[in-house]
Structures are given as C-alpha cells and as structure tokens.
Amino acid sequence: MLFNSLPFLYGFLPIAYLVFWRLRSASQRYVWLTISGYVFYGAWDYRFCALMAFSTCVSYLAGLGMLLWDANESRRRLCLVVPVVTDLALLGFFKYAGFTLESVRWLTTLAGHPLRVPTLNIILPIGISFYTFHTISYVVDSYRRVIVPTRKFWEFSCYVSLFCQLVAGPIVRFRQIEADLNNIERVDRRAYWNRGWSFFVMGLAKKVILADTIASVIDPALGHYRGLSTVSVWLVMIGYASQIYFDFSGYSDMAVGLGALFGLRIPQNFNSPYKATDPSSFWQRWHISLSTCMRDYVYIPLGGNRRSEYRNLVLTMLLAGAWHGANWTFIAWGAYHGALLITYRLARKRWDTLPESLRRAAMFIFVVVGWVFFRATSLSMAATILRHMFVPTDGVPVVGAGTLAAMVLFTIAIAMGTKNTFEIDHRWSPPMTAALASVFAVSLALIYSTNSSPFLYFQF
Numbered sequence: 001m002l003f004n005s006l007p008f009l010y011g012f013l014p015i016a017y018l019v020f021w022r023l024r025s026a027s028q029r030y031v032w033l034t035i036s037g038y039v040f041y042g043a044w045d046y047r048f049c050a051l052m053a054f055s056t057c058v059s060y061l062a063g064l065g066m067l068l069w070d071a072n073e074s075r076r077r078l079c080l081v082v083p084v085v086t087d088l089a090l091l092g093f094f095k096y097a098g099f100t101l102e103s104v105r106w107l108t109t110l111a112g113h114p115l116r117v118p119t120l121n122i123i124l125p126i127g128i129s130f131y132t133f134h135t136i137s138y139v140v141d142s143y144r145r146v147i148v149p150t151r152k153f154w155e156f157s158c159y160v161s162l163f164c165q166l167v168a169g170p171i172v173r174f175r176q177i178e179a180d181l182n183n184i185e186r187v188d189r190r191a192y193w194n195r196g197w198s199f200f201v202m203g204l205a206k207k208v209i210l211a212d213t214i215a216s217v218i219d220p221a222l223g224h225y226r227g228l229s230t231v232s233v234w235l236v237m238i239g240y241a242s243q244i245y246f247d248f249s250g251y252s253d254m255a256v257g258l259g260a261l262f263g264l265r266i267p268q269n270f271n272s273p274y275k276a277t278d279p280s281s282f283w284q285r286w287h288i289s290l291s292t293c294m295r296d297y298v299y300i301p302l303g304g305n306r307r308s309e310y311r312n313l314v315l316t317m318l319l320a321g322a323w324h325g326a327n328w329t330f331i332a333w334g335a336y337h338g339a340l341l342i343t344y345r346l347a348r349k350r351w352d353t354l355p356e357s358l359r360r361a362a363m364f365i366f367v368v369v370g371w372v373f374f375r376a377t378s379l380s381m382a383a384t385i386l387r388h389m390f391v392p393t394d395g396v397p398v399v400g401a402g403t404l405a406a407m408v409l410f411t412i413a414i415a416m417g418t419k420n421t422f423e424i425d426h427r428w429s430p431p432m433t434a435a436l437a438s439v440f441a442v443s444l445a446l447i448y449s450t451n452s453s454p455f456l457y458f459q460f
Helices: 006-022 026-068 073-110 128-143 153-160 174-182 193-222 230-261 279-285 288-302 309-324 328-346 356-375 379-390 401-417 430-449
Strands: none
Touching (some): 006 026, 006 430, 026 128, 026 153, 128 153, 128 174, 128 288, 153 174, 193 230, 193 401, 193 430, 230 356, 230 401, 279 356, 288 309, 309 328, 328 379, 356 379
C-alpha cells in the first residue's frame, strides 16, 4: 500500500486513525497499531507478514532473555548473537543470495573457468532492510544496556510493524520512540494535529507534484541513455538528484506526519543535504537514520577514528552501499562516497578555506556524479553515462527538456535556498492553511489522473 494512493487516503488511514483514538488503554492501542501495520504490509504480499512476525518474536524473546540473565554475560551474549545472526541470515537469503550466485557465475566466467550455479528467483520482501535494522538495533542496544528491553510484546510488535515507517524508514531506534510508546494512552490528539497534517501534505506534494513530474521525463530519457548528449546527460542526472531527494524526503516527511497523528515523534531523516559543503556534512544531513546507524553499529565497533580510520570508513560505506541493494552499482556508490570522505579528511584544512558557495556547489556536483551509480542498473550503464558526462558527446535531446530544466531549477532552489520541513513553523495561520489546502488539492488531482508510483526506497 502506498501513502500516495486512494485506498490509503480514503480507506486505510481514516479507519486506522479513528479506531486508534477510540481506544483508551495502551495495550489496546499497541494491538491496533500492530494490526494496522500488518494490514498495511500485507496489502503488498500477505505471505511475508509471517517473516516479519518471526523476526519480531525472536528479537522480543532475546530481550526477555537479557532481562532474565542480566548477571550472566555468556547467556546475554547468546541472546545477542542468535537474533542478530537469524535476522542477517534472513536478510542475506532474500536480498543477497541470488546476487551472490550471479556474481560467482560472472567472476568465474571472466576467469575462464565458469561454474554452473543455480538461478534463484527470490521475491525480495518489501522493507526487509528497514525492519531488520529495527530489530537488530533493539537487540544490540539491549545488550549494551542503552535501553531496558520491554516486557510488553504488543509494544515491541507495534514498534517493528509501525506502518508509517515500516517499508522505507526512517530507521527508528527503540530508544527514540520508547517514551512516546510508554505514554501512548495519555497523549493529546490535538497536540500534534497541525504538525502531523502539514508534514504529511508537504511530503505528499514533494512526491506527487515534484518527484513524479521529474521522473516522467528522466525515466524515458534514461531508457535510451546511450544516445544522450553530454548536456542531456547532465540535465537528466541533476534531475535525478532532485527526484530522489524529493521522493525520499517526501516519504520521510509523510512518515513524520503520520506518526504525529498517532502521538509518535518520528525523528528527522533529512536536514537540507544539498546545502552540505563537504562529504562529512552531506552524510550528517542525508538519510540521517541510516548514517547514524552505520556509524554506531559498524564504524565505531570496527575501531572508528582510533585505528585504521580509512579502512573503517571504506568498509562502512561499502556496507552502506550494499544495504541499499544487491547490485555492484550500489557497492560502487558506497566505494565512491568512501573515497570522497577519505579525500576530504586528507585535504580538509585546504578545502575548508575555500568560499562556502564554491564548496557547496562542488559538493553538489560530487553528489550528482555519485547518483550515476545509484541510478544505473549495471556498471556498464554507469560507465557509459559517466563517459558522456565528462567526454563531450553529441546525441539526441531529451524529450521534455524544457519542463525538466524548469523543474530542476525550481527544485534545486527549494533544496538549497529554503527552510526544510523541520525548520518551518507548523502553526496553521490562514495563509498556511490556504497553501496546504492548495497543494493537497493539486496532489489529489494528480493521483486521480495517474497511477500511483512507488517510492524509490521501497526497493531497499
């Protein structure tokens, strides 16, 4: 089910919302949020609800085990290892098994000794990377005693299956939402009403009006990427930079808004990343929930800045790239950003003396180049696009180039020159109300006139 679909807007959301606020006790609301999450998830493919339920039960029981054996370190460690290995094994099978076998076939063929390996047609459960991060972070934080594991099964279950952030994040750690879950029966429905709806409508507009309009031009163009000129390729890739930003930040804003409508504060996932002036700043602003998780659960345990700093950076970024998808293009994207981070650390003193506007513009170009790997479906496609970008090439113009150029200028101006949704005052003044009503009406009109498109991060 999509946030930008009529069944969600006219069916699922009103029912989930009205029933939730009719219930009074915390346990009732936990159960209802769990049911809502599984209905939302099951609308895609009900068979994979069992997989999420299994992962939930394993991690919940591990938390109880850590409470029971608080003074027994060996048993606590077992309660850490078993669920983490189980979750990673499930993720590895569904997301990476087919890719691994295909890579073995490809590499052995290149070496001149091809192996016959089976072909696996595995359906990737939507959102598995996100809810796996939720369960693993919960278990690890429980083991580290950062949080006290909950004894309430339905509280933990609704945390894992919370529909507003289930399939594309943000990655919400239990400690970030624990206080709101514990206070769920006492929350005032009116406290976050304005904030909830304004976040939701702004996110919907980002997706439907901006991201999808840009996608309608660049997707056909990239279907014929070999024939694009240098100017066309740059226009398309800057367009993709706008598309992915407004698509994913739009989803994240809608998640924040939906959480607020149910009295839950979902953390910020974007902080104007295209205003970044260096690679470190970019990763402090882009997909914040992922970058902080990779820092806390991968980079620091590897040794962080204390030893083998550059190795740790590269490994962390390679894993971040692989997390996004089972394709060498994502691994290349992670390696590219790892190289940017290392280069910046080596040249930081000189780089930071440059004018801010120059650093911001240069960083944006670096990010656009990186998006080539992210958008390409193969390394050969990425290589062709990069060659066209940096070697003057003649080619056909993009159909709808004028519309795309106007949208790019408009969206980049918003991303770089205005406040983001967390910096805006969400009190509904008459002008604010009129603006929200207008963009909501336009968004609905577009949803009626076209098929609802999935969010880009659903594939991860």
